[in-house]
Amino acid sequence: MTIHDTKLTPAETCTTDPRSPYLGVKNLTKKFDESTALDDVSFDISKGEFICFLGPSGCGKTTLLRCIAGLETQTAGQIIQSEKDISWLPPSARDFGIVFQSYALFPNLTVGDNVAYGLVNTGAKRREIAEKVDGLLKLVNLSAHKSKYPAQLSGGEQQRIALVRALATSPGLLLLDEPLSALDAQVREHLRREVRALQKRLDVTTIMVTHDQDEALTMADRIVVMNAGKLEQIGTPREIYEEPATPFVARFIGETNVIPLAEFEHGHARSGRCWLDISQAKSADETAPSGTDVIAVIRPEDVLIAQKDCLNTVQTDILDVEFLGDHLTVHVHAPALDSDRLSVRISKQQALTLDLSAGTRLPLCLPSQALRLLNAT
Amino acid sequence: MIASLRAPRQALDNDGRLMRLFLLGYVAFFLVTLVLPLYALVSTGMTDGNGNFVGLANFRTYFETPSLVRSLTNSFQVTLISTVIVTFLAFAYAYALTRTCMPFKGAFKLIALIPLLSPSLLAAIALIYWFGNQGVLRDVMMGTSIYGPTGIIMASVFWTFPHALMLMITALSVSDARLYEAAAVMKTSPLRTFLTVTLPGARYGLISAFIVVFILIFTDFGVPKVIGGNYNVLATDIYKEVVGQQNFQMGAVVSTVLLIPAVIAFAIDRRVQKSQRSALNARSVSYHPKPNRTIDTCALVFCVLMSVIIFGIVGMAQFASLVKFWPYNLDFTLKHYEFNSAGVGWFAFFNSLKLAFWTAMIGTPLIFFGAYLVEKPPVSGPLRPFVHLMALIPLAVPGLVLGLSYIFFFNHPLNPLVVIYGTMGIMVLNTVTHFYSVSHLTAVTALKQIDREFEAVSASLKRSVLHMFFRVTLPVSLPAVLDIWAYMFVNAMTTVSGVIFLYGASTILASVGAIHLDEQGASASAAAMAMLIFYASVVVRLLHAAISRVLLKRTQAWRLAK
Ligand SMILES: Nc1ncnc2c1ncn2[C@@H]1O[C@H](COP(=O)(O)OP(=O)(O)O)[C@@H](O)[C@H]1O
Ligand SMILES: [Mg+2]
Numbered sequence: 001m002t003i004h005d006t007k008l009t010p011a012e013t014c015t016t017d018p019r020s021p022y023l024g025v026k027n028l029t030k031k032f033d034e035s036t037a038l039d040d041v042s043f044d045i046s047k048g049e050f051i052c053f054l055g056p057s058g059c060g061k062t063t064l065l066r067c068i069a070g071l072e073t074q075t076a077g078q079i080i081q082s083e084k085d086i087s088w089l090p091p092s093a094r095d096f097g098i099v100f101q102s103y104a105l106f107p108n109l110t111v112g113d114n115v116a117y118g119l120v121n122t123g124a125k126r127r128e129i130a131e132k133v134d135g136l137l138k139l140v141n142l143s144a145h146k147s148k149y150p151a152q153l154s155g156g157e158q159q160r161i162a163l164v165r166a167l168a169t170s171p172g173l174l175l176l177d178e179p180l181s182a183l184d185a186q187v188r189e190h191l192r193r194e195v196r197a198l199q200k201r202l203d204v205t206t207i208m209v210t211h212d213q214d215e216a217l218t219m220a221d222r223i224v225v226m227n228a229g230k231l232e233q234i235g236t237p238r239e240i241y242e243e244p245a246t247p248f249v250a251r252f253i254g255e256t257n258v259i260p261l262a263e264f265e266h267g268h269a270r271s272g273r274c275w276l277d278i279s280q281a282k283s284a285d286e287t288a289p290s291g292t293d294v295i296a297v298i299r300p301e302d303v304l305i306a307q308k309d310c311l312n313t314v315q316t317d318i319l320d321v322e323f324l325g326d327h328l329t330v331h332v333h334a335p336a337l338d339s340d341r342l343s344v345r346i347s348k349q350q351a352l353t354l355d356l357s358a359g360t361r362l363p364l365c366l367p368s369q370a371l372r373l374l375n376a377t
Numbered sequence: 378m379i380a381s382l383r384a385p386r387q388a389l390d391n392d393g394r395l396m397r398l399f400l401l402g403y404v405a406f407f408l409v410t411l412v413l414p415l416y417a418l419v420s421t422g423m424t425d426g427n428g429n430f431v432g433l434a435n436f437r438t439y440f441e442t443p444s445l446v447r448s449l450t451n452s453f454q455v456t457l458i459s460t461v462i463v464t465f466l467a468f469a470y471a472y473a474l475t476r477t478c479m480p481f482k483g484a485f486k487l488i489a490l491i492p493l494l495s496p497s498l499l500a501a502i503a504l505i506y507w508f509g510n511q512g513v514l515r516d517v518m519m520g521t522s523i524y525g526p527t528g529i530i531m532a533s534v535f536w537t538f539p540h541a542l543m544l545m546i547t548a549l550s551v552s553d554a555r556l557y558e559a560a561a562v563m564k565t566s567p568l569r570t571f572l573t574v575t576l577p578g579a580r581y582g583l584i585s586a587f588i589v590v591f592i593l594i595f596t597d598f599g600v601p602k603v604i605g606g607n608y609n610v611l612a613t614d615i616y617k618e619v620v621g622q623q624n625f626q627m628g629a630v631v632s633t634v635l636l637i638p639a640v641i642a643f644a645i646d647r648r649v650q651k652s653q654r655s656a657l658n659a660r661s662v663s664y665h666p667k668p669n670r671t672i673d674t675c676a677l678v679f680c681v682l683m684s685v686i687i688f689g690i691v692g693m694a695q696f697a698s699l700v701k702f703w704p705y706n707l708d709f710t711l712k713h714y715e716f717n718s719a720g721v722g723w724f725a726f727f728n729s730l731k732l733a734f735w736t737a738m739i740g741t742p743l744i745f746f747g748a749y750l751v752e753k754p755p756v757s758g759p760l761r762p763f764v765h766l767m768a769l770i771p772l773a774v775p776g777l778v779l780g781l782s783y784i785f786f787f788n789h790p791l792n793p794l795v796v797i798y799g800t801m802g803i804m805v806l807n808t809v810t811h812f813y814s815v816s817h818l819t820a821v822t823a824l825k826q827i828d829r830e831f832e833a834v835s836a837s838l839k840r841s842v843l844h845m846f847f848r849v850t851l852p853v854s855l856p857a858v859l860d861i862w863a864y865m866f867v868n869a870m871t872t873v874s875g876v877i878f879l880y881g882a883s884t885i886l887a888s889v890g891a892i893h894l895d896e897q898g899a900s901a902s903a904a905a906m907a908m909l910i911f912y913a914s915v916v917v918r919l920l921h922a923a924i925s926r927v928l929l930k931r932t933q934a935w936r937l938a939k
């Protein structure tokens with residue numbers, strides 16, 4: 001194959017494969033003056049998926065969302081929607097609905113007029129518009145508030161109005177920037193379910209930005225985990241939780257114990273004065289671990305109280321105990337390991353059989369199959 | 378190759394193209410009303426009487442003429458003294474209004490704003506009736522004359538007081554209550570709290586007020602013209618060079634000399650305000666004063682005193698315009714309101730109303746939409762910051778300088794716009810430009826309070842930016858729009874310096890008429906004319922309040938919804 005052969009025009013490369021992604025982000029980079037807000041981010045989204053961008057604040061989630069909407073222009077990279085390159089299109093030429101954290105409801109228009117805002121210029125008749133508005137308001141149980149002003153509604157109600165306003169024009173892509181973060185905990189939980197149900201019902205491809213891992217884990221089909229402008233991992237909530245690809249993901253999602261590893265020999269690895277059996281440990285990449293930049297991670301709920309047949313038994317001393325309702329988290333000191341602090345999650349029942357006062361000896365088991373090996377860098 | 382080297386840009390949609398076109402329109406507007414006239418002014422200063430380029434020769438002449446240089450030092454002298462006094466008084470008054478539990482705060486605030494409603498020369502005329510050679514209180518002058526620096530300083534303090542006060546009130550109202558609580562917890566003495574918390578917190582406001590007042594007084598023409606006597610300042614020099622001696626070159630040179638300190642002061646002020654913005658944060662808690670008998674009483678006494686002075690000035694102008702022959706015959710008469718002297722009549726007053734009306738009608742939409750373009754729709758590139766900068770520059774350009782520059786630019790034989798020379802049109806254009814900046818800032822502030830995502834939502838719903846503007850932005854900003862209208866109207870009524878070179882025989886204005894009446898020795902008529910302006914301003918302000926109220930009630934139900 002010569003170099004010329006690979007130079008296909010876009011039209012030729014675009015096949016009409018039904019499984020081709022609905023939205024493709026390719027090598028997206030965004031620089032603000034000096035700082036890099038997005039660094040070579042790539043991923044694909046299928047039609048009808050619910051995607052969460054998850055990461056600490058300032059990691060570039062909003063910037064990524066705004067690039068997809070055309071509200072920011074990328075420094076480099078491409079965005080493909082429905083097989084069309086939209087990278088340089090203005091927002092008005094793209095197909096999306098958007099809900100901001102502030103809701104951005106028009107304060108001087110009634111709820112009904114807010115929802116109808118985008119419908120009026122679709123050429124629909126007045127009666128059709130009124131029917132559509134009624135239908136949308138019914139969808140979120142807010143029909144009674146049609147002629148009220150936004151300021152007369154609660155935060156959660158305003159939120160839902162903003163949602164149906166964005167959905168009124170039946171966009172192919174729904175973008176939500178921390179839509180629930182301004183609400184109190186109870187309303188938030190209720191709305192999570194409602195947003196998700198609405199999304200499933202309308203089958204609209206959705207991207208939601210959040211810094212709340214519970215929100216992402218409970219709502220998303222797939223999660224895009226970001227850190228400092230880089231994409232760390234994309235996967236289902238289960239994959240993200242059980243098979244973190246990087247130490248950042250392991251630490252950011254849920255709680256985790258990190259054990260630095262040094263030497264590797266015959267399916268064992270040394271940490272401090274302990275040799276751990278890692279023969280059944282899973283690894284993010286398939287190559288055998290080596291060098292000094294490898295860590296093992298294990299979730300607190302996977303750490304067991306040591307039985308006789310445990311291979312990786314570690315002696316520890318209890319530091320303190322946190323009572324968390326349905327379970328307890330015990331923090332222990334493990335002098336033999338390189339990481340001298342571990343967390344163990346135990347049930348209430350189990351706690352009854354143990355002496356958990358500070359300073360007590362507690363032998364723990366780190367099951368080989370529950371360990372996950374990651375490159376620390 | 379070239380195409381790949383250039384960074385790609387987002388394609389413009391129809392809205393984007395339209396907004397860019399509008400922005401270009403504003404660039405053209407500022408070119409015609411600001412940049413080219415100022416260029417014409419500065420370049421005229423570098424030519425001789427026959428239009429030959431002579432470089433800085435005129436400036437050398439200027440600095441070698443002792444009488445002209447004396448005006449420069451005079452200007453600095455009276456301006457600095459007045460500015461220090463105003464800043465001090467306004468700070469004390471603002472402190473009383475914001476930091477004490479003195480009664481009648483609302484009334485005192487309204488009273489303090491009274492000087493805004495009259496031309497600056499009203500104070501000068503009134504002071505002459507109080508302290509002049511035949512004044513009521515001439516004995517307290519102990520033989521010195523009110524004509525000259527003393528009079529200029531007193532009148533300047535009067536008319537710039539509300540300008541400084543408003544800035545000061547803003548600066549003092551934003552202070553953070555938490556700092557005072559901290560100081561109280563640490564048992565800090567009131568004086569120490571004042572020195573370590575209050576003053577530093579208000580320092581940006583103080584600096585800003587100082588600079589704004591400095592520019593106002595440094596460039597004012599009405600006051601020194603009426604009460605300056607033989608004491609010349611830059612502003613009166615320009616008038617004398619141009620009107621008296623027809624020496625346009627020297628007029629341009631003096632204008633440039635006047636312009637430079639104003640521009641420097643303006644630049645300093647912009648910097649100060651930038652740093653102020655970053656010094657505030659959203660978590661600050663607003664401060665509520667606690668009663669303190671001594672302080673509250675002192676504040677009350679001070680505010681009463683200031684109010685008496687304000688009423689004394691305005692009241693004297695009113696009184697003097699209603700008596701037969703000051704000070705010998707104090708019988709009531711309306712003859713000073715007949716204005717049957719040469720060239721000035723009631724038509725001057727109606728001209729002023731016309732000018733004010735058109736300035737407000739044209740200026741308000743122009744300025745508000747300009748601020749919208751600068752603030753809201755996403756047009757990248759240098760156009761928006763450029764228009765914003767242009768919109769602020771009039772703040773630094775003295776009215777007299779702007780007016781003179783219009784002579785050079787619009788009266789140029791090659792300028793097709795020469796047709797508006799000597800008409801009401803050129804005065805409207807000049808006045809809109811002269812008062813552009815403050816209104817622009819008012820509009821920008823109002824627009825900043827509107828959710829910045831509205832345009833994005835609207836675009837995602839495929840509605841045009843203009844639809845968004847008329848359906849949401851404009852209704853939501855209606856109070857600010859009405860404020861701008863009233864501000865433009867009142868300023869157009871009271872301005873002297875901007876239009877003194879631009880009126881024609883049939884378009885003479887009330888404020889200019891007052892100057893001429895005073896020049897002719899008809900100071901009672903001058904006072905009468907100034908009072909007419911004052912009452913017109915009062916009426917417009919009252920109308921503004923009433924209309925705002927009705928309109929807001931009718932169209933802004935959503936504001937009251939809670
Ligand atoms: N308009 C902007 N100008 C300069 N820097 C920006 C701008 N918007 C965002 N940033 C920077 O980009 C980074 C990512 O911001 P953002 O996307 O808002 O983060 P997140 O939404 O994940 O909290 C931050 O460091 C932020 O300071
Ligand atoms: Mg964000």
